[in-house]
Amino acid sequence: MASYNMVFAGFGGQGVLFTGKVVAYAGLIDGKEVSWLPSYGPEMRGGTANCSVCISDLPVGSPLVTEPDVLIAMNGPSYDKFIDAVKPGGVVIIDSSLVNPSKRREDVTLCEVPATALSNEEHLEGIANMILLGKLLESTGFASMETVEQSVQKCVPASKAHLLEHNLRAIRLGMEQ
Amino acid sequence: MASYNMVFAGFGGQGVLFTGKVVAYAGLIDGKEVSWLPSYGPEMRGGTANCSVCISDLPVGSPLVTEPDVLIAMNGPSYDKFIDAVKPGGVVIIDSSLVNPSKRREDVTLCEVPATALSNEEHLEGIANMILLGKLLESTGFASMETVEQSVQKCVPASKAHLLEHNLRAIRLGMEQ
Amino acid sequence: MTTVYEKSKMLTDAPMSYCPGCTHGIIHKLVAESISELGVEGRTVGVAPVGCSVMAYNFFACDMVQAPHGRAPAVATGLARALPEGVIFTYQGDGDLAAIGTAETVHAASRGENIVIIFVNNAIYGMTGGQMAPTTLPGQVTQTSPYGRDVKTAGYPIRICEMLATLDGTAYAERVSVNSVPNIRKAKKAIKKAFENQIAGRGFSIVEVLSTCPTNWGLTPVEALKWLEENMTPYYPLGVYKDITAEEGK
Amino acid sequence: MTTVYEKSKMLTDAPMSYCPGCTHGIIHKLVAESISELGVEGRTVGVAPVGCSVMAYNFFACDMVQAPHGRAPAVATGLARALPEGVIFTYQGDGDLAAIGTAETVHAASRGENIVIIFVNNAIYGMTGGQMAPTTLPGQVTQTSPYGRDVKTAGYPIRICEMLATLDGTAYAERVSVNSVPNIRKAKKAIKKAFENQIAGRGFSIVEVLSTCPTNWGLTPVEALKWLEENMTPYYPLGVYKDITAEEGK
Amino acid sequence: MAERILMKGNEAIAEAAIRAGCRHFFGYPITPQTEVSAYLAKRMPKVGGCFLQAESEVAAINMVLGAAAAGVRVMTSSSSPGISLKSEGISYIIGSDLPCVILNIQRGGPGLGGIQPSQADYNQATKAPGHGDAHVMVFAPSTVQEMVTCIFDMFDLSEQYRVPAMLLGDGLLGQMMEPVEFPDVKVTPAEKPWAANGHQNKREHNVVNSLYLQPDQLEAKNIERFERYAQIQANETRAEAFETEDCDVLVVAYGASSRIARSAVMNARAQGLKVGLLRPITLWPFPKKELLKASKTAKDILVVEMSMGQMVDDVKLALECKKPVHFFGHTGGIIPTPAEVLEQLKTIAGGAAK
Amino acid sequence: MAERILMKGNEAIAEAAIRAGCRHFFGYPITPQTEVSAYLAKRMPKVGGCFLQAESEVAAINMVLGAAAAGVRVMTSSSSPGISLKSEGISYIIGSDLPCVILNIQRGGPGLGGIQPSQADYNQATKAPGHGDAHVMVFAPSTVQEMVTCIFDMFDLSEQYRVPAMLLGDGLLGQMMEPVEFPDVKVTPAEKPWAANGHQNKREHNVVNSLYLQPDQLEAKNIERFERYAQIQANETRAEAFETEDCDVLVVAYGASSRIARSAVMNARAQGLKVGLLRPITLWPFPKKELLKASKTAKDILVVEMSMGQMVDDVKLALECKKPVHFFGHTGGIIPTPAEVLEQLKTIAGGAAK
């Protein structure tokens, strides 16, 4: 696949922007052209947040993904908002602890991961997003695990380096789902 | 003469703008096209003041007179500033109590009226300008005395109506010079 | 059953766009209740600022005008001059009123413009994501004072009521807080009094309301109330800074 | 023979553009003498306003920047931040400082910006031909208050020193007058002190100088001095409104 | 018709505004338009109107916003630097679809520049009166009398289209006196059901606003406004043609410089040169069809402006670059003379003859 | 070359400014450019620089004026309404011949408008950044990397020509992250013998000023400045041509919309349509000769903008109206999609084929 156009969406605070950044960085490490674009503005507060990520062999045109190949949805409103836009044949990954997919599409692959529940069980509180990232990795192979590890290292600020291992464990957990 | 392009110049306070206005109003009363344009800005304060007046049978183009047919100069700097611009054959009227015409031109008619001295003698203090206006009237005939009388009436504010007769007397005095 | 408390009719049904627990909402209620109780909804025109309360025009059930950032007092002046019978108020944040709008605020006060200003001081720029405001406390961390407000380079907070009280045109200036029910009750009295002044043509009234911004302070709504009390009130003492009716009474 | 008084070397030879008897010229002298006596001409940068003193850049023999109307304190802030060793001052009229420049003035003060402001209060807009200023006295006739300033519609005069004294960032605020030789001597002391503050890095100093505008007041220069004394000083009391060095001294 | 009296351009505007029903004026002093304020400060109290000197141009334009939102006829006045300061407010007024009248009695720029007459704010007025996709109607009268008639039209059209109207004058027109008479018309301001003037518990609450956080709503609003712009462009262009029927060279000039150009054209005709003048009275909308008509026989176009040449592009575009467009002008406050323009005309006519 | 890292456009600009020797920043918060300030608030103290949040945009631009007058490299940043507020100050900076860098990370307008990406301040930036005969250099990068290179150039060119430089970005470019690397160049700011930084009793006193009360002096100053403008127009135009050699339809687009246009062109080529893209990098000076070259084979031109169509006129003028110029765009914060542009290209190519 020459390019991935992904949307990461959820409530503010769930780490969807961070997840997108890790993915974009992985693309960069692999020498691809990448872009990351957040939604911004007041609607972010208390509302939903989302970002577009493009990974491609060619320079990225519009960084705004309007027809994603991949959708990661961490809450119901986000699922509802983006599900229709997903390209036929695309991949949709949801945190099934939070999303109850009202509408189902036949022409996309739906991966339901109870990420929040899992994170609580596995003492990975607050990083359900990384579990979903693992699932993304597993289902699309957009990068290698080594690349993603490096990427996480880049993205986790020095002050939070102690959380690195947690993040990686969550990703691995997600890959197994 | 189809048109008069005049410059009235002197120190601020000598009434050159007012004189110009009386002349312009006279033109208006006679059914001519007229314009009046003051110099403006900070240089007016303590410095020289001047205005351009056009009287014409045709609509006035530029109200700024750069080549006057008529120059009324009430102080030395004004004379010096404008004398070269006067059209050959033009009329130059000066208050000879205040202006000592350093430079003289052969190709213009110079009328020297000791207006300030006269005004003091004749108890017409402060309206030397009107004496010069009389001279202007006499030497160019740009309007009739009746017209000018009406014009002065228009221009003198109601609150100063008592000065009207003084003004007219000054004009008549000027005509006799 | 008798109703002890319910939503004011001067508020529309539109859900408010504020963050959970943001006291902007409380202040909205007090303004709405005051106008309602005075029975002047029909001739009131409010001016919304640029700030988190930019959409106040959707929440108040009176006619509303949205003003450029900081210019609400000027817009209100235009309204007040055009509508001599109008009850004109502005609702402004601290960035809006005390930074970009300083000149408009000072001059509306100095002119004794017959308007009410509701000044919401939350010590930060809420809408744009938490930058330093003129009212940000010394040492307070914000997006643009990441090492804490350093008064040596970023200057000192401005106490608006104290400053405006020096102006002859100011009829009434009081600082209140909405961090507790008793304080809310006092705030309500002050706001209502400001509107009474306006209706009586007494001129410029400002009520400065200490308010929270849990989101940009990085606190829970309840923690934010406490932070306000412990940090803001010492710097911004509550009380009446000017009141010409009191002076007249003397 | 010993020279008792002569033109300051900090003034250029350019003849001043002020009207005859306008006290702008006296204030220029005091500024120039202060800088000269402190020996800081070489590192001084002055900011000229928009107003009759717009061409101050031609009269002071130090580096000068001409600022947009009212923005001299902001321009001075840029200069002060760029030139930590610089001695930065602005010279502003009342329209410039107290009307359009209100926000810049208040915030430069509030920031404790290390600059000197020489504020020439002549109760009118001189340069534009005599319009009402924020400092125009109640009842005073100007081009835009032809029936006398009516405080009900045009508002009240602003007392800048009193207002700025409420700000923590203000180091020094004094009001002086140049209507007599003794007052000129006091004014000189105040201006020099402001510059001393600047050099010592004490922050924001403002000296408000009551000044005449014979031209637009419609008075002779000598009458104008008297008018100032009789009308302006009662409304604008001379004196020190803030002085952190005095407070430190206590 | 009433008596013709001599009046300064600035004062005539002020009087015209009052007669056009304007009872609210907010301004800040600046040369060369101070007479507008001075006149209204005297007159407004006599007619029960409001003259207020604001603390700044920024405050003044926002007072205008407030008064316009309340539904009254309102005007403000300034000159070049002050108009720049107003540009945020103007953009808001446009975005809020409010009517009002704005005067720009231009002076030399950029920066503090000078105070003598200039036409160097043409681009700002016609292309970018503020940020965003935004226009105001721009009127450029060339006589004191025309200033008066324009003011009446501006109040009416501004209300009709809910687009602010700007009078682009200059120090020459503002300061000069000319005979003027005031039409004796009855003014009927438009109904303003959208005004924020108190709902009196009789209607839903009105909101005057330019914020649309949803891009599709903002786009729709802009498209709707551009439809009104298109109507204005179709119906409200104004220009005067002078001696254009058979002209070889067409001069295009507006406002003060058109007066000079007109003299030059007359002198040129007197010398046998076939030249004419097209004088745009509206600058936005630009009078394209009038220009096309006037330039039919012309081989060359000469644009005369008191700027470095800002209208030139609009002339080229209107003519689809089909004729050579020359420029002559002065800037910084220098007023071109008829003789200079005549000189240019001779050179061009000479070149064209070859 | 240094490492490529992922960075937001706004942050990359801020970092680039620091590396280009800028140690003074004055700004006022506004979406969507707040990251510039946030970044510099953190970084400036670490490099001994000055980050100051001004009380308003008006104050900020005048602080820039002061710092620039003192001779240091200085930058300010805002978005559409804030740029309008700065227009008086910008005109003063131009009139005072001071160098500086100004960012406009555009959002939807007019008025408060919206906060989503827009390109509707094109006219303001290129034709009327303030009153008077005035221009700033306008750069319109289209990637985060290009933002960085532009910033370096802007500081240099601004000093070289003593003309302010504006980066005309938008919310999309400001908010997105892309890989970027910072060139490792040694910066040498120009000598500034004119600076008002204290004469140290070693030279005559310097004056930084834009006032010239004598019209002839003001005109002379303007003419001298326009000579510098002419040099800039001759030497500093920049544009990128993509697939233009044999194109039937040429798309012209800058900044964010050029990215979309580029995708559309690639897709169109894949479908066999002969289309190309000319992407102006400088908007003023407008890259005329580059456009003429790129459009040689083109029968039609399509301008794509995030506005109601503001660059269209410049394209027409550059081509002397010799080719049909079509327009497609969205405004108000809507970002056009490559598919929409492709659709337009097909229609035009179809029409052209007929």
Place this chain on the structure above:
Amino acid sequence: MANRVTVNEQICKGCGLCTSVCPKKIMVIDRDKLNAKGYNPATVSDIEKCIACAMCAIMCPDSAIKVEKE
């Protein structure tokens, strides 16, 4: 019969301000419920203890609470 406290659950943002001021500690956040906007709304745990002081309602920024007295 008890007093009545009605929480508009769709409007409530679960901020907890009401719970912090209730003198009887009967206003609580309902962790088991989630409204359409994703918030856990407030609810009254034991209405019998309610004294209809309306502190909760006065404090609620979103006017989500109505209090009626017996």
Place this chain on the structure above:
Amino acid sequence: MANRVTVNEQICKGCGLCTSVCPKKIMVIDRDKLNAKGYNPATVSDIEKCIACAMCAIMCPDSAIKVEKE
């Protein structure tokens, strides 16, 4: 020998401020002279009476006066 007071007549604007403060009333406007700018300059009528107090010079807005002491 007397003190010396020099008035720069070309710079003087004849405003009369100096004359108004001279304690000896010896600073006067010379109505018979007119400088290039059209002003009657100030002059000292009787230098012998001058006490070199420099009041005139301090008051002069145009720095037109220099005072030297014996």
